[in-house]
Amino acid sequence: MLWVLFLLVAWGSAVVSCTRLCLAAVAAAQPMEATAGPRPDGRTLSLYEAAFLAGGPRRVADLALVSMSRERRLLLAHTGWVTVVDPDGRNDLERSVIAAIGPRGQSPVPPVRNLLTTADPVRALADRLVAAGLAVPAGARANVAAAVRQVRLACGVILLTGVVALLMVPPASGPGPALAWFALPLLLTASCLVIARVEVHPYSRWASPAGQQLLGRIDVPPRRPVAQRTGGGADEEPDDGELLTALAVHGTAALPDPALRAALRAHWGH
Template structure:
């Protein structure tokens, strides 16, 4: 009956990991429920707020870079470098962009994005959204993500110990009893992962359920053909507004300009 020891390991891993996931999900929901007031019917998200709720600090950095590039105050090259054209930022976030690029006025995009994601204006934006109950606190996101990874690891442990135990079961006894006992912790961990995907999944990203509700009200087409762009005036401003909204909500893949997509996809050293 040595295989019973492996069964204890399997059950221990499953129970501990699933309990931790449940506690992390409850802890993530409580601060947001306390912060959220009545449903914000008249609340409208700014572009930077939408960018944070949809993609976090990195999405805010991408939006700032593309917004300044569209206004010809930055040059974003497809090679992954950004160059300052106008060194005068119009607000704290734009000044943080210029400071992140550095005194030489030129830098690869990845370190600029990393510095901007940690800048005070972005942290202040995140704090405001968390206080309003629209964003998930960073600690809660990390706890839930770690708990989900632990449940996945426990699922692997259950499978590994189950296979090992089956090899140790005497042929005369048959594998039926061992299979039944190991099926239970496997079912427990698999069920927790499915529930986490459906119920806990919103808490693993940036937007709380209330924030996701506001994001869902934004009409942002994922792509818009470049041929439909107007040459100037109000139409051009409207097109830029749609482009930036699509970037905020859907990310760089929504940009119609391949050069901009290449610039934002650049990795360190490009």
Template sequence: MLWLLFLLVAWGAAVVSCTRLCLAAVAAAQPMDPDPAASGKGLSLYEAAFLAGGPGRVGDLALVTMYRERRLLLARTGWVTVVDPEGRDALERSVITAIGPEGQSPLPPVRAALAAADPVRALAGRLEAAGLAVSASARTNVGAAVRQVRAACVLALLTGVAALLLVPPAAGRGPVAAWFALPLLLTASCLLIARVEAHPYSRWASPAGQRLLGRIDVLPRRTVVQRAGGGADDGREDGELLTAVAVHGTAALPDPALRAALKAHWGH
């Protein structure tokens, strides 16, 4: 009956990890008392980008914006070159600083530097204070809980295989397999539900932030969205493209060469 010990281990890991994930998900989804003024105004493109995709999306938007205005060159080879060394806001100045004094750099280190830049951290702090972004601690807790459930799922599978090897075929392995299928099903279902139920923006946006992003996503032509620098869009077509990049990422770019360059070297 040694297999019963394996069963207890599998069930214990499954119950503890799934409970932790549920508690972390509920805590992350709790209303954060959003600032009414922040909830009532339109999002800037940088804010929308952060809520939709985090610091990396903000970097995407800054680079694509500068590329569209011909102040940067983004090569398919994965290099970025400065054309205009004068940034129009703090984030664009961070882009130029990240590229370096030579005015040219591979994309990956530039993106990594942008994700940790002071303007991006300040943006994250403002959105969290306004109740529009999920706090870093909540995201960390959910991520750790998901990893624990995955580990429990693997453990249930391994202990089930070990238990079946311990049971003689003559004794009947069917009931043993059925008992181990339950914690395996529990953990797998929990992971599936977490994946399906998680809103595309939920990693970064709070429920209030998700509502603002939903308005942009559904009604891009009617929602007043400020330009990344804070002013009005120079043209509706360019403004809608940058809005699409902010909300959906570089996959929304119509230029296949630019899209391939960013995707190939940034993993988007």
């Protein structure tokens, strides 16, 4: 019955990892009281706040680039390069954009975005949202991510110990009972991962439940195709407010212009 020792290891891994994930998920879902600024109830989100809650610092960076491009103060090329047209930023975030592009006034988009995600204005925005109870603190996000990784590791441990245990089962008793016992912790860990994907993922990354509620109140217009120069009955291009709102909430997939999507999705070296 040496295989029972491996069964204990499998069950231990499953129970410990699933318990940690449940505790981390509960902590991330707890309503957070506002310690500064207006209460979440009754307030509205700015575009940059909505962008952070929906997609984090990267979404804020994309929104800043597109916003300045729409105002003809930056040029976003489909090749993935951004060029400064107007070097005078109107606020701290725009000045960070220009500084990230560099003194030559031109740069690939990916390094600019990477610098913006850690810029002081973006960190300050995150701190304000956390203080208002709308964003999940970085520690809580890290705990959930680490717990999910531990459950995935536990799945691997269960499979490995199960294979070893089956090799040790006496032929006379058959593999049936051992398979059944190992199937239970594997089912437990797999179920936790599925539940975490459905229940934890929507808010644990950036927005708290209160932040999710505010995001849900934003009226995002349906995506419409860019008007064709030759006509053909296509809808007119959405105005800046509609386009930027859709980008803030849904990301680059909501942009109707394929050239603009290509510019933001370009990889280093393009």
